[in-house]
Amino acid sequence: MLKAINISKQFPGVKALDNVCLDFHEGKVNAILGENGAGKSTLLKILSGVYTQFEGDIQLKGHSVWFGSVREAQDAGIAIIHQELNLIPHLSITENLFLGREISNDFGILNSSKMNEETKVVLKRLDLDISPNTLVNKLKIGEQQLVEIAKALLTNAEYIFMDEPTSALSDKEIDNLHRIIGNLKKENKTIVYISHKMDELFRIADYFTVLRDGCTISAGEMASSTEERLVRDMVGRDVNIMAKEGVFTSEEVILKLENLFLKHPTLKGQYLLSDISFELRKGEILGFFGLMGAGRTELLETIFGLNATKSTYTLSVEGEETLVKSPKDAINKGIAFVTEDRKKEGLVLGMDISENISLTQLAGFDLLNAVSESGIAKRFIKSLKIKTPSEKEKCQNLSGGNQQKVVLAKWMVTNPKILFLDEPTRGIDINAKKEIYDLIKEMAKTGLSVVLVSSEIPEILTLSDRILVMADGKINAEFSASEATEDLLLKAAI
Amino acid sequence: MNKELLKKSQSLIGLFILCLVISILSDKFLTGTNLWNVLRQISVNVCISVGMTLVILMAGIDLSVGSILAFSSVICAGLLKYGVALEPFGVHMGFTVLGAVLAALVVGTVFGLLNGWFITKFSVPPFVATLAMLTIARGATMLYSKGIPISNLGSSFEFIGSGWLLGIPVPVWISVIVVVLMIFITKKTSFGRHIYAIGGNEKAAFLSGINVNSVKLKVYGLAGTMAAIGGVLVTSRLNSAQPNAGMSYELDSIAAVVIGGTSLSGGVGSVTGTVIGAIIIGVLNNGLVLLNVSPFWQQVVKGLVILLAVIIDNANKKKD
Numbered sequence A: 001m002l003k004a005i006n007i008s009k010q011f012p013g014v015k016a017l018d019n020v021c022l023d024f025h026e027g028k029v030n031a032i033l034g035e036n037g038a039g040k041s042t043l044l045k046i047l048s049g050v051y052t053q054f055e056g057d058i059q060l061k062g063h064s065v066w067f068g069s070v071r072e073a074q075d076a077g078i079a080i081i082h083q084e085l086n087l088i089p090h091l092s093i094t095e096n097l098f099l100g101r102e103i104s105n106d107f108g109i110l111n112s113s114k115m116n117e118e119t120k121v122v123l124k125r126l127d128l129d130i131s132p133n134t135l136v137n138k139l140k141i142g143e144q145q146l147v148e149i150a151k152a153l154l155t156n157a158e159y160i161f162m163d164e165p166t167s168a169l170s171d172k173e174i175d176n177l178h179r180i181i182g183n184l185k186k187e188n189k190t191i192v193y194i195s196h197k198m199d200e201l202f203r204i205a206d207y208f209t210v211l212r213d214g215c216t217i218s219a220g221e222m223a224s225s226t227e228e229r230l231v232r233d234m235v236g237r238d239v240n241i242m243a244k245e246g247v248f249t250s251e252e253v254i255l256k257l258e259n260l261f262l263k264h265p266t267l268k269g270q271y272l273l274s275d276i277s278f279e280l281r282k283g284e285i286l287g288f289f290g291l292m293g294a295g296r297t298e299l300l301e302t303i304f305g306l307n308a309t310k311s312t313y314t315l316s317v318e319g320e321e322t323l324v325k326s327p328k329d330a331i332n333k334g335i336a337f338v339t340e341d342r343k344k345e346g347l348v349l350g351m352d353i354s355e356n357i358s359l360t361q362l363a364g365f366d367l368l369n370a371v372s373e374s375g376i377a378k379r380f381i382k383s384l385k386i387k388t389p390s391e392k393e394k395c396q397n398l399s400g401g402n403q404q405k406v407v408l409a410k411w412m413v414t415n416p417k418i419l420f421l422d423e424p425t426r427g428i429d430i431n432a433k434k435e436i437y438d439l440i441k442e443m444a445k446t447g448l449s450v451v452l453v454s455s456e457i458p459e460i461l462t463l464s465d466r467i468l469v470m471a472d473g474k475i476n477a478e479f480s481a482s483e484a485t486e487d488l489l490l491k492a493a494i
Numbered sequence B: 001m002n003k004e005l006l007k008k009s010q011s012l013i014g015l016f017i018l019c020l021v022i023s024i025l026s027d028k029f030l031t032g033t034n035l036w037n038v039l040r041q042i043s044v045n046v047c048i049s050v051g052m053t054l055v056i057l058m059a060g061i062d063l064s065v066g067s068i069l070a071f072s073s074v075i076c077a078g079l080l081k082y083g084v085a086l087e088p089f090g091v092h093m094g095f096t097v098l099g100a101v102l103a104a105l106v107v108g109t110v111f112g113l114l115n116g117w118f119i120t121k122f123s124v125p126p127f128v129a130t131l132a133m134l135t136i137a138r139g140a141t142m143l144y145s146k147g148i149p150i151s152n153l154g155s156s157f158e159f160i161g162s163g164w165l166l167g168i169p170v171p172v173w174i175s176v177i178v179v180v181l182m183i184f185i186t187k188k189t190s191f192g193r194h195i196y197a198i199g200g201n202e203k204a205a206f207l208s209g210i211n212v213n214s215v216k217l218k219v220y221g222l223a224g225t226m227a228a229i230g231g232v233l234v235t236s237r238l239n240s241a242q243p244n245a246g247m248s249y250e251l252d253s254i255a256a257v258v259i260g261g262t263s264l265s266g267g268v269g270s271v272t273g274t275v276i277g278a279i280i281i282g283v284l285n286n287g288l289v290l291l292n293v294s295p296f297w298q299q300v301v302k303g304l305v306i307l308l309a310v311i312i313d314n315a316n317k318k319k320d
Helices: A040-047 A070-075 A093-097 A112-125 A141-154 A171-186 A198-204 A227-235 A296-303 A327-332 A342-346 A353-358 A370-383 A400-412 A430-445 A457-463 A486-493 B002-008 B010-025 B032-057 B065-082 B097-121 B126-145 B155-162 B170-188 B190-200 B202-207 B212-238 B249-259 B271-290 B295-319
Strands: A002-011 A014-024 A029-033 A055-060 A063-065 A078-081 A159-163 A190-194 A207-212 A215-221 A253-263 A271-281 A285-290 A311-317 A320-322 A335-338 A418-422 A449-454 A466-471 A474-480 B084-086 B091-093
Touching (some): A070 A078, A093 A112, A227 A430, A253 A296, A271 A296, A296 A418, A296 A449, A342 B202, A353 A400, A353 B190, A457 A486, A474 A486, B010 B271, B010 B295, B032 B065, B032 B190, B032 B249, B032 B271, B097 B126, B097 B155, B097 B212, B155 B212, B170 B271, B190 B202, B249 B271
Parallel strands (some): A335 A418
Antiparallel strands (some): A002 A014, B084 B091
């Protein structure tokens, strides 16, 4: 069995791990819980040979081991499936699976048929019925994840670490993944499962360890714990997410969209979005629920002016018909867009907090004013409780929750009337999540209208005044906050 | 804070050591005449490199600066010497020095804008678009000059490249003005901030409402202007426009940018760094000449210095 004993890791200025002890139970699903910044990824990187400098001891089957490289950890039977998948999109499944360990003869000529055969076998073990020659970029996210698992199986990994494996999956894909994990358990593989989602952990995990601020807080059998206890251990105090109080009454329509069609980028004559119309009222939080690929993100992007040439629709903001051809137009109309992927779309990671916040503000050849810039940043750091040494900290050094708050600040500074939120709490910890929920509710109270896109039903149910459900590029159903339930939403989304 | 300062001044320290070594090895290095000469020589590269810095900060590249320099050079000289004959009106238009210089700058800017237009409008990768412009502008130079140098441009024009003002060579004045202006633009204006943002994360910049295409267009236009300033300086210094002027200048300017610590993947770097990079290259060239090193070795040494600069830079980044 795999054990981590008294592992400590020091970064400049931070102790990322402080005497962490962990047992990974063989043939079981071991969950690691913790807020962002608790030290989960650091631990993962140490166990997988990415970080080679640390204090403490790793024991594998009773022997002390030390991994000098990722390859050494792999050879010892440890495989890691990262949150951001490490597949090469333009290569086939087989080519990806055998990358770096290709089967070839003495002259270096590849033995494709043998590799394809082995790929077929391993795909079958995962109930994945796809040709081994399929290019990875043609696969859905859930399938790509299974390819990663196939890669681990192919190297005969006994310990499979999964870092937030379900953050981008639909419910159906999640069920499938959990079934596969069950099968792997039967083969006596040890799974280490890192996730923020409590309901999921209670479904599949056997053991848990909670980390907080680099220390082990608690560990034990999943069955003997409760959600409240785990959350309290993670956060260090009780967290209550308050339901939205009061019934929403405003009648003033701030945004009205009619007959939106968006052409499919590659398939001629097909539409990604068809005949979408809705109204958003002042101070309302309008939830959009749907499965992956339902077209919710594309809808927000289109209204924000990103698909000007491929779409047709009529848009009125505050009763006035408007044309939005670019993000700049949208911002001028008072629309703000907190995008799904804060690292790729939300922030310039190499810039500091104040520079990122001012990005939406600066136009043309305006002179910069460092004093007011950092003043604004300081104000938001205080009001949004952004954890950072100073406003001059580069965004790449912030945790996910704090990065998300910077993205929010960057848009709040534009004084928007309409705020689009696309998966605003993806991959951030429960504490930051609650703070962001409070913030959204607070802003809505002051008259801001919010369009909230989320794949998390509890999030939609807690925040929304009204919920639209999308499937296959169309609006399928509408619910008021009082009538919506988890079952109803799911049924409408499928 | 001190560490930060040390990192920022690392190329400056490199320059200092370089000067120290050369002045020990040669007694001709630390003389007024020689130092002014070095500064005068590098002023052309400084102007081009400063424009190149903006392009590279934006994660772009401009290979056409050498050819644009040559084209604006022959335009400047041609207008000055022959003017323009407007046949249908039977008018012959002569140009003053100021007129010819401005015309050269306009021509350089237009060619730079063309680069930007291909890149933004047709999504041609910057490497390819400016590679095409490299040969187009060189071809245009040959067509306009018929491949023959245009010489004897008059003493008032010569003043720009060879004259002195308040005890300092005029080209040095010009490059100082360019540098100060560009430092101001990159550090103190929204436009400069947008350049850094686009280099750091183009998509995030676009979604923040920044008109990415317009910024790119302007930056490539500016790079053209800077190349044209270099062209005017070269022409005036030689009192002649050479059709094959500026060959491989793009490489020298990229070298200056890289030695100055600007990342080729964009978002990180500074105009100040580039100026130091250009001075390092200039001093190195000068030192090697003073030490009677063969010109062939000079090229090898220059290449090694580029490698060394990037290796040191990377080592620093890893420590973060």
